[in-house]
Amino acid sequence: RRGGAVLISSKYYNQSSEEKKFNELKKSIGGATMHLHQSESGHATPHFDRAMEIVAGDIQKRKADDPIPSEKYVDLLDQLGNIALTLERYNEAAQLYQATIDGLALNNIPRNSRKITELFLKMGQIYAIVADYTQAELSFLHVIEVTTAELRKPGPPNRDVVHLNGLAFEGLGKVYVSMGQTENALHMYRYSIEFARSSLGPDDAHIPVLLS
Numbered sequence: 094r095r096g097g098a099v100l101i102s103s104k105y106y107n108q109s110s111e112e113k114k115f116n117e118l119k120k121s122i123g124g125a126t127m128h129l130h131q132s133e134s135g136h137a138t139p140h141f142d143r144a145m146e147i148v149a150g151d152i153q154k155r156k157a158d159d160p161i162p163s164e165k166y167v168d169l170l171d172q173l174g175n176i177a178l179t180l181e182r183y184n185e186a187a188q189l190y191q192a193t194i195d196g197l198a199l200n201n202i203p204r205n206s207r208k209i210t211e212l213f214l215k216m217g218q219i220y221a222i223v224a225d226y227t228q229a230e231l232s233f234l235h236v237i238e239v240t241t242a243e244l245r246k247p248g249p250p251n252r253d254v255v256h257l258n259g260l261a262f263e264g265l266g267k268v269y270v271s272m273g274q275t276e277n278a279l280h281m282y283r284y285s286i287e288f289a290r291s292s293l294g295p296d297d298a299h300i301p302v303l304l305s
Contacts, residue, residue, distance in 0.1 A: 167196035
């Protein structure tokens with residue numbers, strides 16, 4: 094019985110430890126977010142750094158035999174990535190977004206889901222900022238592939254998907270310009286305009302924006 098009691102006690106201890114970790118992470122994110130809303134990035138940074146300490150052991154988890162993080166915990170990683178992006182901590186933001194993608198995948202969220210597609214767009218934008226053009230290209234191409242496939246389905250186009258598609262084409266075009274591949278950039282811009290016209294119609298209000 095004593096052995097059984099120890100096992101039960103240990104089980105509850107582990108559960109409360111995970112809950113304590115989640116609540117501490119949530120508190121740190123809340124503190125950073127509050128200061129960012131008040132344009133106090135200097136005061137937000139200690140909260141962000143503490144949050145990074147909390148998640149340090151979870152960022153590299155990608156194997157199915159690791160304890161699978163809950164979706165609510167993965168959502169906090171995404172929120173922390175947004176904070177990192179606001180603080181211009183780009184390498185950490187990319188790590189956190191990748192950890193979010195991996196965590197969603199472990200929770201059986203497909204890679205062509207809207208959530209993961211939006212994360213790939215953000216990662217493409219970050220990689221472009223830090224001049225990692227190979228990773229930026231791959232990220233934008235993933236978004237273009239997923240959104241183009243969705244927009245080719247029968248029925249009226251989803252405006253959110255159209256927006257994601259346009260941002261990915263724009264981002265990829267800028268990446269090619271930065272890489273000195275102007276022909277590829279022109280091809281991307283032309284294809285984006287043609288695809289928008291075929292998906293939305295030639296008189297849609299989005300077309301002049303693309304042409305500019």
